[in-house]
Amino acid sequence: MIEGELMPKSATHQSYLDRLNRVDDYIHAHLEDDLSVERLAEVACLSPYHWSRIYAAMRGETVAVRIRRLRLQRAADRLANTDIAMDKISMLAGYGSTDTFGRAFRDVLGDTPAQFRAAGKHAAFKKAVSTCDAQGFPVSVVTLPEQRCASIDHVGSYMQIDHAIGRLFAELSKQGGLPETPSMIGVFFDDPDAGEESELRSRACMPIGNDIAIGEPLGETKLKAGHYAQLNYTGPYAAMREAYRWLLGTWLPASGYEPGDAPIFEAYLNDPSQVPQTELRTDIHLPLHVLR
Incomplete structure (x- = not known):
């Protein structure tokens, strides 16, 4: 390619997709680590001034929303299917306090973490299993x-x-x-x-x-x-x-x-x-x- 010549549009688009795919790979592999904007910009090999807006435009949600959604999804899985203590689940989800975690969890799931663990949808299924309720679900x-x-x-x-x-x-x-x-x-x-x-x-x-x-x-x-x-x-x-x-x-x-x-x-x-x-x-x- 001649110096100063622009890449073909198809190659440019694929380059952006590849870089955002690397970001998604990194997020899933390091979901419980510090996922700073600066570190993710390095993974994307894009300007820290612009990369997050590019991500949102191409992925349909901001990177912060995606990280929050995935962390709370994993927290909900632990609440429903394990006996891990609430404060540890909160810490693994990236929250500094159980109160902050509780508010964020309620905003997304509709219940507090304690309510979800005790009476979430999984609890209804457990009750149906224990009572052999064959008519309980469609x-x-x-x-x-x-x-x-x-x-x-x-x-x-x-x-x-x-x-x-x-x-x-x-x-x-x-x-x-x-x-x-x-x-x-x-x-x-x-x-x-x-x-x-x-x-x-x-x-x-x-x-x-x-x-x-x-x-x-x-x-x-x-x-x-x-x-x-x-x-x-x-x-x-x-x-x-x-x-x-x-x-x-x-x-x-x-x-x-x-x-x-x-x-x-x-x-x-x-x-x-x-x-x-x-x-x-x-x-x-x-x-x-x-x-x-």
Whole structure:
């Protein structure tokens, strides 16, 4: 390139996407560390005067909002699914006091951390499991066609699959294969109660047409056609573990079905960056084998 000549617009756009992807990778890997604006500007290799506004314009939310959302999402997961002390959860979420943490948590989740731990949506699922309430939550049996998906693998906490979803979205957009109305799916291969969290295998998927080429680093995944139990869940992702326990431990044994030979997948019906966590809608799909 001749000195002083500008890069082609396509190359410039991809350069910005690559740099913002590095920022997202760094945020997920260091969510409990000090994520200063200056450090993230270094990761992005962009001017500290402008990079955060570029991030917000290209990602649809400010970097501060994203960090706050991800930290509180992880805190909600710990409150719902562990016995870690409240003050430690507050510290890991980056808050200097439990009072400040409590106010921020209530703003996003609608309850204080103590209320969420004691009576959040996960607590309702636990009650349903303990009472074997087979009528407690909406489940329907649906028949789905085979779905061809572009996909990218994720290893680690299921609560961090949104990282893989973001990379899938960006990569498919780069390859020109992004559908006009994209839909996101998470496929989960392991029992989170039976193994190390760092080794859990999942896959971010996006249904695409058969005429769309899929290039590396993406792969192709085909979701099986067949019967599925579809549980309609509304609420924070952190509380879904008990929904799974209810579906598998209460609904399935009373249903007359057996589980099919395929992994469970989740279809995400709205965007966590656009709606409160209390309004997130997810359809959990359990493959079924119909007994003859």
